[in-house]
Every structure is written in structure tokens, then in C-alpha cells.
Amino acid sequence: ELARTLGLHRNTLRLFMKHHGVKRKYSELTNADLDILVKEFKKKRPDSGIRYIVGFLRRNGLRVQHR
DSSP states (O other): OHHHHHTOOHHHHHHHHHHTTOOOOOOOOOHHHHHHHHHHHHHHOTTOOHHHHHHHHHHTTOOOOOO
16 A cells, blocks of 8 residues: 555565665564454454454554464
């Protein structure tokens, strides 16, 4: 989204960020906290898969590994 806003290709933006030492880090979240969030999501949408859960977390400002 940022690359599109800036009018750049995403690879160009990644190279620029790497060159200038800008890193994308995962959110500092305990396993217990992540479990709570996932359980809350699954209560509302029990048939949803991992991609929907990751999207839910990202929409709430969290960046997590898929596994």
C-alpha cells in the first residue's frame, strides 16, 4: 500500500528500506495474547482459515509470522 501511494514498485521500496536500514519487525506479542485474539476471532467466524486470521491481526495493527 505504501509503495502504491508513493508511486513505486514494492521491490523498489524494499530495496530503498534495506539500503537505509529500515526494518519491518513482527509485533511483540506473547503466545497467550495471540491465542486470546485468535479464539475471539474464531468465535465470530468459526469457519475462517489462517489467511483470514492473519488479515484480522493485520487490520488490528499486528504483524505476525504465519506459523
